[in-house]
Amino acid sequence: MDYQFNIQGIKKLIEDSKKEIADLGEIINPILESYELEEKEFLEVCQVGKFVHKIDTEIRITDKPKPPSPDFIISYKDKHIGLEHTRILAEDASRYLRIKTLLNFAEKIFESKYPNINVHATISILNDQLDYKPNEKAKLAEKIADFVQWTRLKKEFELPDFLTSIRTTKHSQVSFSYKEKKWQSELLTRDRLKKGILKKESKIKGYKKSKFDLVEYWLILFIGSISSVSYELNETENYEMKSKFDRVYLMADYDAKIIRIK
Secondary structure, three states, X not given: OHHHHHHHHHXXXXXXXXXXXXXXXXXXXXXXXHOOXXXXXXXXXXXXXXXXXXXXXXXXXXXXXXXXXOOEEEEEOOEEEEEEEEEOOOOOHHHHHHHHHHHHHHHHHXXXXXXXXXXXXXXXXXXXXXXXXXXXXXXXXXXXXXXXXXXXXXXXXXXXXXXXXXXEEEOOOEEEEEOOOOOOOEEOOHHHHHHHHHHHHOOHHHHOOOOOOOOEEEEEEEEOOOOOOOEEOOOOOOOOOOOOOOEEEXXXXXXXXXXXXX
């Protein structure tokens, strides 16, 4: 009896998952098919689509304009709404982002230099700190790509001082991951959240000059990811606060939890 119940439960989960994917596709596909998006923009559309799906599946993303308009235009209950999207990161996020940018570049070089080879590389940097000049980036990224290939082939070589380890495994694609020594995230405070909101409120004046007939302005602030520069929700904190935006939401990436702040 329990076995039959579990099978039915699994079937329901599968069907629910299929429906969610289909609903999400209806929300984001019109934008994905209308624009040639860079990887960062593609991820933004997916994040906003996930948010919209959680709030109300009747909401539709109708446009992704350029500044000074909001990041997205959504249609909801016959109203056009400007939707701004941002991510709250720690004050020293540039340290982490510089390394991630370098590894992403190294990943692309690897794909070009070593075609038809798929690998996942986990890379650690000494003291989670790597400073380099813009004109050094390409050469440094190519070296990292070579180190990954030599590690994959089990060649004997010495890592430079700034690299503490490279580990490779077979994979379905080329993927370089940054493994931080200190990856734990801090809890999001009200003060840090307020700074994030105020920074975006300064753009509302420009939104009102856009060509779209917008009746409301919403803001979504994303947090979370496995890195030291992201934040985690503090379950004991009250994040509600006033804002010039008509609605403000806080969404955690890792579990898609959404809190309406205003």
